[in-house]
Amino acid sequence: MSVLIFIDIADDGTVKKSSLEALTYGRDIAQQAGTAAGAVVLKPAKEDLAGLGKYGISKIYQVANDALKNFDAQVYTHVLAQVVQSSGSDIIVFSNNADGKAIAPRLSARLKAGLVSGALALPEISNGFVVKKSVFSGKAFANIKVSSPIKIIALNPNAYKTEAGDGTAQIENFDATIPEAKVKVIIVNRQSGEVPLAEATTVVSGGRGLKGPENWGIVENLAKELHAALACSRPVADAHWRPHNEHVGQTGGAIAPNLYIAIGISGAIQHLAGVNRSKTIVVINKDPEAPFFKAADYGIVGDLFEVVPKLTEAIKQLK
Amino acid sequence: MKILVCISKTPDTTAKIAFTDNNTKFDVNGVQWIINPNDEYYALVRAVELKEANPDMVIHLVTVGAADADALIRKALAIGGDEAIRVNTESEDSFSIASQIAAVAREGVYDIIFTGKETIDYNGSSVGGMVAELLDLPYVSLATKFDLNGNTATVSREIEGGEEVCETGLPVVVSCNKGMAEQRIPNMRGIMAARTKPLKVVEPVATDALTSIAEFSLPPAKAGVKLIDADNVAELVRLLREEAKVI
Numbered sequence: 001m002s003v004l005i006f007i008d009i010a011d012d013g014t015v016k017k018s019s020l021e022a023l024t025y026g027r028d029i030a031q032q033a034g035t036a037a038g039a040v041v042l043k044p045a046k047e048d049l050a051g052l053g054k055y056g057i058s059k060i061y062q063v064a065n066d067a068l069k070n071f072d073a074q075v076y077t078h079v080l081a082q083v084v085q086s087s088g089s090d091i092i093v094f095s096n097n098a099d100g101k102a103i104a105p106r107l108s109a110r111l112k113a114g115l116v117s118g119a120l121a122l123p124e125i126s127n128g129f130v131v132k133k134s135v136f137s138g139k140a141f142a143n144i145k146v147s148s149p150i151k152i153i154a155l156n157p158n159a160y161k162t163e164a165g166d167g168t169a170q171i172e173n174f175d176a177t178i179p180e181a182k183v184k185v186i187i188v189n190r191q192s193g194e195v196p197l198a199e200a201t202t203v204v205s206g207g208r209g210l211k212g213p214e215n216w217g218i219v220e221n222l223a224k225e226l227h228a229a230l231a232c233s234r235p236v237a238d239a240h241w242r243p244h245n246e247h248v249g250q251t252g253g254a255i256a257p258n259l260y261i262a263i264g265i266s267g268a269i270q271h272l273a274g275v276n277r278s279k280t281i282v283v284i285n286k287d288p289e290a291p292f293f294k295a296a297d298y299g300i301v302g303d304l305f306e307v308v309p310k311l312t313e314a315i316k317q318l319k
Numbered sequence: 320m321k322i323l324v325c326i327s328k329t330p331d332t333t334a335k336i337a338f339t340d341n342n343t344k345f346d347v348n349g350v351q352w353i354i355n356p357n358d359e360y361y362a363l364v365r366a367v368e369l370k371e372a373n374p375d376m377v378i379h380l381v382t383v384g385a386a387d388a389d390a391l392i393r394k395a396l397a398i399g400g401d402e403a404i405r406v407n408t409e410s411e412d413s414f415s416i417a418s419q420i421a422a423v424a425r426e427g428v429y430d431i432i433f434t435g436k437e438t439i440d441y442n443g444s445s446v447g448g449m450v451a452e453l454l455d456l457p458y459v460s461l462a463t464k465f466d467l468n469g470n471t472a473t474v475s476r477e478i479e480g481g482e483e484v485c486e487t488g489l490p491v492v493v494s495c496n497k498g499m500a501e502q503r504i505p506n507m508r509g510i511m512a513a514r515t516k517p518l519k520v521v522e523p524v525a526t527d528a529l530t531s532i533a534e535f536s537l538p539p540a541k542a543g544v545k546l547i548d549a550d551n552v553a554e555l556v557r558l559l560r561e562e563a564k565v566i
Contacts, residue, residue, distance in 0.1 A: 105448030302549025
């Protein structure tokens with residue numbers, strides 16, 4: 001057995017936080033199975049890749065080719081399959097982020113390798129190969145048994161703690177055949193300086209209780225003070241008060257931050273489904289009967305227009 | 320031009336989640352079934368909008384499941400689509416479902432294949448990518464926008480903290496995310512028309528599942544909320560810092 005971890009690189013050339021989690025996770029699988037962990041990088045990286053050895057990675061395959069600046073899941077899958085084959089890896093780890101969701105299923109079909117997407121914990125390998133994942137939009141878990149010789153795991157962001165030690169990885173330039181891309185990226189729009197919602201450790205979220213998009217300033221101020229990402233409920237996104245990518249819930253994004261602060265959100269079951277894996281939930285709502293209080297760790301019953309600015313001020317004073 | 324929209328059956332968003340047979344099976348007792356919202360609101364409605372702009376377009380729906388899915392397929396046909404195909408087998412895992420859909424797609428030769436971004440029960444987000452690989456087609460995942468200009472599609476996809484706009488030729492497989500379209504309620508005309516639209520039942524191709532569900536479990540219940548007085552936000556900050564240790 002040997003483990004291969006896909007390292008995802010952000011636009012600024014650094015390794016994404018969710019990939020550091022995948023590296024730690026992959027290393028721990030290798031340790032558990034008594035084998036080595038390697039990694040593969042396809043996008044151009046500015047970071048010192050050898051330094052990633054501190055996550056317990058002995059070898060990093062790097063495919064340095066400008067054609068891979070353009071993300072096309074078909075091309076990436078083609079190249080990854082070559083690395084898997086040449087390295088003889090049989091456990092492949094991705095982060096279950098945007099690019100992971102594009103490539104992991106393709107690689108699974110290409111290699112006839114069973115895929116567990118949205119993994120939450122290390123596999124049980126004593127009796128078969130079983131991985132715990134979130135199902136029913138966070139309302140339950142399932143232990144998935146993978147029966148194929150090669151196994152693919154896509155680890156949910158924020159599900160596994162990053163942990164570094166010492167070490168240097170050996171970099172091997174991998175010479176891959178790269179097919180021509182059919183999907184051409186023409187524009188990348190990214191809100192600079194903001195924390196990506198899926199990776200955020202703290203999320204501040206607003207609902208209909210805010211009464212209108214013009215009132216979002218108080219939510220943004222609190223988020224800024226906490227270095228948090230912004231989210232919202234479905235009615236808010238549907239009314240175009242906030243962009244669709246901030247919608248969390250059953251038909252929006254599913255997140256699992258350390259701290260989720262819900263402001264003026266009643267807590268419909270569909271909303272809870274997207275956020276109930278958050279470690280700590282704070283609910284601020286004027287209605288003491290709001291169902292969200294039943295799913296919360298801490299709650300304040302009160303007028304959000306008074307409570308939220310006070311909370312922002314209290315956090316500011318901590319510093 | 321032909322579009323194939325993949326439809327799956329999921330428990331209603333408010334369904335009680337419970338398990339039977341030593342936690343190995345989902346308890347279907349009393350569960351209402353719906354069309355997976357991501358398939359319905361985003362994939363199907365966007366396909367219908369494309370056909371409204373270009374009436375020559377043909378939309379086929381495909382689902383993998385037993386006869387108890389037929390009522391939901393009719394409901395999908397009431398929203399839109401010219402005909403439906405049901406692959407007559409219980410769905411096993413993402414790979415076996417993708418293999419069945421790929422077989423239907425090879426037969427029908429489609430220009431566009433839409434799936435929802437994930438089902439709300441299994442949350443795999445995998446079938447679209449697998450179908451694309453099995454058919455050796457390009458794949459754009461988590462698409463929030465899809466526009467056609469002749470035989471070129473311009474697609475926006477969600478990435479961390481933003482979006483990417485890309486161009487691709489056809490045929491293409493796309494998984495559809497919020498933003499693509501809005502939910503539509505079928506009207507009486509659509510419901511009447513759906514009754515006579517063809518619903519073909521085809522037998523499955525041979526395929527192997529690569530994964531199986533060993534056991535389900537439920538998250539531990541919350542200990543209960545600690546309420547803090549609205550005039551005492553400092554206490555909330557203290558608890559978040561000292562007790563929950565999250566700030």
